[in-house]
Amino acid sequence: MMLYLKQFTDKYNKLLFLLLFVFILAIPFLPGINDYLMHILILIILYIILALGLNIVTGFTGLLNLGYVGFYGIGAYTSGLLTSKFAMLDSWHSLFGNFMVVLIIAVINGALWGIILGAPTLKLTGDYFAIVTFGFSELVILIITNEIWLTNGPMGIPGILPPAIGAYVFIGKKPFYYTILFLLFAVFHLVYYLQKSHIGRAWFAIREDEIAAESMGINIIKYKIYAFALSAAIGAMAGAFFARWMMFIEPKMFQFWESIIILCMIVMGGMGSIKGTIIGAIILTSMGEILREILIQTGLPIESRHLIYGIIMVLIMRFRPEGLWPAGRTKGELKPETAHILEYEEESYFEKREK
Amino acid sequence: MEQFIADLKNGMFIQQLINGFTLGGLYALIAIGYTMVYGIIELINFAHGEIYMFGAFFTFVLIKNFNLSLAAAALISILSCILLGIIIDYVAYRPLRHSPRLTVLISAIGVSLFLQNLALIIWGGRIVHFPEESLPSFFSGSAINIMEINISWLQVLIIIITLAIMLALNLLVTKTRLGKAMRAVAQDKTTASLMGINPDRIINFTFAIGSALGGLSGIMVGLYYNAIFPTMGYMVGIKAFSAAVLGGIGSLPGAMLGGILLGVAEVLGAGYISSSYRNGIAYAIMILIIIFRPSGLLGKKIIKKV
Numbered sequence: 001m002m003l004y005l006k007q008f009t010d011k012y013n014k015l016l017f018l019l020l021f022v023f024i025l026a027i028p029f030l031p032g033i034n035d036y037l038m039h040i041l042i043l044i045i046l047y048i049i050l051a052l053g054l055n056i057v058t059g060f061t062g063l064l065n066l067g068y069v070g071f072y073g074i075g076a077y078t079s080g081l082l083t084s085k086f087a088m089l090d091s092w093h094s095l096f097g098n099f100m101v102v103l104i105i106a107v108i109n110g111a112l113w114g115i116i117l118g119a120p121t122l123k124l125t126g127d128y129f130a131i132v133t134f135g136f137s138e139l140v141i142l143i144i145t146n147e148i149w150l151t152n153g154p155m156g157i158p159g160i161l162p163p164a165i166g167a168y169v170f171i172g173k174k175p176f177y178y179t180i181l182f183l184l185f186a187v188f189h190l191v192y193y194l195q196k197s198h199i200g201r202a203w204f205a206i207r208e209d210e211i212a213a214e215s216m217g218i219n220i221i222k223y224k225i226y227a228f229a230l231s232a233a234i235g236a237m238a239g240a241f242f243a244r245w246m247m248f249i250e251p252k253m254f255q256f257w258e259s260i261i262i263l264c265m266i267v268m269g270g271m272g273s274i275k276g277t278i279i280g281a282i283i284l285t286s287m288g289e290i291l292r293e294i295l296i297q298t299g300l301p302i303e304s305r306h307l308i309y310g311i312i313m314v315l316i317m318r319f320r321p322e323g324l325w326p327a328g329r330t331k332g333e334l335k336p337e338t339a340h341i342l343e344y345e346e347e348s349y350f351e352k353r354e355k
Numbered sequence: 356m357e358q359f360i361a362d363l364k365n366g367m368f369i370q371q372l373i374n375g376f377t378l379g380g381l382y383a384l385i386a387i388g389y390t391m392v393y394g395i396i397e398l399i400n401f402a403h404g405e406i407y408m409f410g411a412f413f414t415f416v417l418i419k420n421f422n423l424s425l426a427a428a429a430l431i432s433i434l435s436c437i438l439l440g441i442i443i444d445y446v447a448y449r450p451l452r453h454s455p456r457l458t459v460l461i462s463a464i465g466v467s468l469f470l471q472n473l474a475l476i477i478w479g480g481r482i483v484h485f486p487e488e489s490l491p492s493f494f495s496g497s498a499i500n501i502m503e504i505n506i507s508w509l510q511v512l513i514i515i516i517t518l519a520i521m522l523a524l525n526l527l528v529t530k531t532r533l534g535k536a537m538r539a540v541a542q543d544k545t546t547a548s549l550m551g552i553n554p555d556r557i558i559n560f561t562f563a564i565g566s567a568l569g570g571l572s573g574i575m576v577g578l579y580y581n582a583i584f585p586t587m588g589y590m591v592g593i594k595a596f597s598a599a600v601l602g603g604i605g606s607l608p609g610a611m612l613g614g615i616l617l618g619v620a621e622v623l624g625a626g627y628i629s630s631s632y633r634n635g636i637a638y639a640i641m642i643l644i645i646i647f648r649p650s651g652l653l654g655k656k657i658i659k660k661v
Contacts, residue, residue, distance in 0.1 A: 064457055066464075120646045126456050127399045131596065132645050135638040138593070142638075146631040256589075260468060267461055301480045307472035313465025314447050321451075321458045 024181065028174045038173035042245065044285045045180045046238055051265040051281040052191050052274065053234030058263065059272035060200065061227040062207030063122070064130040066259055067137030071110045071232040073254035075239025077144060078106040080157045080249045087161055099163030099179075103240045110236020111229040118228035122221055125210070137259060145251040156250025163244050176245050183241060187234055191274060194230075203227055207272070257306055261288070264309045268316055270323025279325050284309070359627055366504045371626050372619060377510045377579070379618020380517035384572040385595035386602070386610035387524065388565030394541045394605035395561050397456060401463040402443050403569050404592020405470035408585060410436045410570025411577035412478060418489045425489055433570045440566025441559055449555070467589070474585035482584045485577065513575050520568065521611050528607060537561065541605070590634060594621075597641035603654020612652060 027033060027041065050072060057065045079102045087097035095101055121132045144151050151157065162170040163179070170176060194200050202223040205213035214220050243249050261284065269280025291305035316323065362368040385407055392400045413432030417423045423431070447466045451459045499506040528534035539547040540557045548554050576591070577583045598617040602609025617637055624636040644651065 062457065064460060124645065124649065127397075127460055128600075128645050128649060130460060131399065131593075131600075132642050134593065135597075135642045138638050139635055139642075142632060142635045146629075257468070260464060263461070263464075301475055303480070304472045304476045306468050307476065310465045310467070310469030310472065314462050314469065317454075317458050317462040317465065318447070318450055321454060 028177055035173055038177060040286065040289050042173065042176055042180055043289070044282055045177075045184050046242060047262065047265065047285045048278050048281040049180070049184055049187050049238045050235060050262050051269075051277045052187050053231045053238065054262050055266045055272065055274070055277045056191065056194075056203075056227050056231040056234070059266055059270075059277065060195065060203040060207065061224060063224070063227075064126070064263075065133045065228075065231070066130045066256075066263070067117075067133035067135070067140075068231070068235055068262055069254050069256065069259040070133075070137030070140040071114060071235035072239040072242070072258070073137075073140055073144060073251075074113055074232075075106040075110045075236025076243040076249050076254070077151060077157075077239075078109045078236065079103065079240035080160045080243035081151065082106075083160050083244065084157050097161060097164070099244055102244070103237060106236045106240035107233045110239070111233040113236075114229040114232025115225060118225050118232075122224040122228060134256065134259075137254075137256060141251055141254055141256075144254070151251075154251055156248060156252075157243075158248050160243055160247045160249070162247060180241055180245075183237065187237075188274070190230075195274065199223065199226060204272075257303070261306070261309055264313050266323075268312055268324060270326035273323060273325055273327035276323045276325035276327070280323070284312075362626075370504045370506075371622050373504070373506055373510065375619035375622035376615060377513050377618070378622060379598075379615035380514055381572045381576055381579070381614075382591070382595050382598045382618050383611045383614025384517055384520065384568045384575075385591060386598040386614045387521075387607060388569045389596050390599040390602075390604055390606065390610040391537075391561050391565050393599070395537065395558055396448070396452070396459075398448065398459050398463060399596060400448075400565070401460070401467040401592070402447075402470060403565065404588035404590075404595070405467050405474075406436050406440055406443075406566050406569040406588070407573035407576075407591060408474060408583075408588030409439060409470065410573030411583045411587065412474060413570070414574045414577065415483055415485060415583055419486060425491065429571075429574050432574065433567050436566045436570025436573075437563045440562040440569070444559065444562045449558075467592075471585055471589060478585060480585065482582045484581050484583070490578065490581075509578060513579065516571075516575070520571075521607075524564070525607055533560070593641075594634070594637040597637045597644075600641055600649075600651055601644050603651025606651070606653045609651055609653035 028038060050068070054065060054068045057063050057068075082096045082102050082105060085096075087094050117133070117136050121129060124132065145154055147153070163175075164170060168175075170179075195203075202213070202218045205216065205218055206220055206223060210220060242253075262281075265280040265284045266277045267280075268284065269276025269278070287308070288305060291308065292302055295302050295305055359368070362371070385403065388403045388406075389400060392398060392403070410432050413435050414425075414428045417428035417431055418425065421428075443466055447462045448459055451462055497505050497507055499511075528537060536547070536552045536557050537560070539550065539552055540554045544554045547557075573588075576587070594617065595614065598613035599610045600613070601617060602611065602613025617640065620640060621633060621636050625633040628636075
């Protein structure tokens, strides 16, 4: 039965994807979809983008980044500050009122900080790198909270203009949904093709064995900086969207645990697996929202839902470190006992090709 | 700057220094837990900060709900912390002994997240205080009072306990058979087990000592600031880890030196540079040390092997 199903999906792969795509585009017009569900959908897509960005560093290149939310915050504050300081009300046509301009500046700023943090730290390995990125994101939060003249401190930045195209101002959920869908589309394709390119192979080589990769002539630092800058840029992009969507940002939104939740998504789905990352983000974001509702009703603090993320991380690492939907390549690496399965898979892959 | 000179004259500076020394001693006690575990199984035990937090909460519950005396409550909570540490190792770290380091680290973060939110669910997010009457009255009384300098008995007690523990621990590691076994396991587990040492037992023992010190410092910090809350462990945990890195991770005297330097730097930085960046000072020191001198002040250089 499963085999037939698999043959079916293989045969009509393109058609299925097309159907899925049409379905996703049509979601806002389906009956029973209210503003609350749209809000959650946008949130899910936002987290998919964030998780795909973190996956580049942690999944593809094998560097544990605990400060990813720092770049998200940098993007959000770049976009929020530019819009609220330079684009006055009713001036969507001004330079910084334009969403694309702000988005691009935020992306560049994010990538820049990625390089500034990455250049000196990427020579570190494993846990030291993790802890430095953690320190970085904590410093970002501290600066955002304390430089009140610039960021308005803990009060946050209210009243950030939403984006607009011509005279059409983004109001309601639909325009934001399509915007973030477009961003996801762009990020997905970028990540998907990069993973298959020589850059992606270099990342995998670094993850699997840094010293071996170096002796094969891969410029480790260069490729690590590519990964780090790209990942930071994607995080900043998500932040830029977030600021213009929520129209309000505050330091509390970019706390350390946010990084860990995003990490938990890719850990659950499978580090280095694009499919797994997406599924992980969908499951955990929806679960987080459901838990939020439950916790509000039981009167417990909302933050206590993070407990579940902790359990998931421990259980996944204990029983299935390659994640629930792993990429074939990582399976063997994280779980030495299954290395032979990997070999077998690759063999069959080559056989299929020769025919 | 003027403030600084004025403080030098009236002795406030020395007061700050002693406050920093007290705080630093506490950091050092927690840092020892990090450094010992890291030295033996090369893992940043993220849950260590949570053990520290649980130490304070256990004492609070025992005093408040069971009406125990402070000493008895402290003793029981230290024992519970030891148990907690060993359970954490057993559940989350031991099955992953031969996995990539990233895997164990993620597991450690998971444990930390779990414990912190467990505390949040049990005790709520609000700051709790030890009941006034449970604390011996001489704690807040001043032991030394010269000019502007005022050192409380609690501070003296913290400094004495910290120094005594450091001395004892140093003797344990350098002079006893157990310490020798610990050093052997840290160097090479396989060879150590060939020499008749049971590495698992030694690792258990390391977790026990680390957790006991973590719990103890949690209790002392709880008494010092008289404020206990679920997120207290995560911030202090990272600071103590910074202290361990500063002194050179894996080195006991390094953890002590790092802790004290960090405590003094934090208090002086908060006093003379900017109080709102109090926590930032520790992070900045940690980042700079990791980038420019990852082996720390007293640590050995680590060579990456193929």
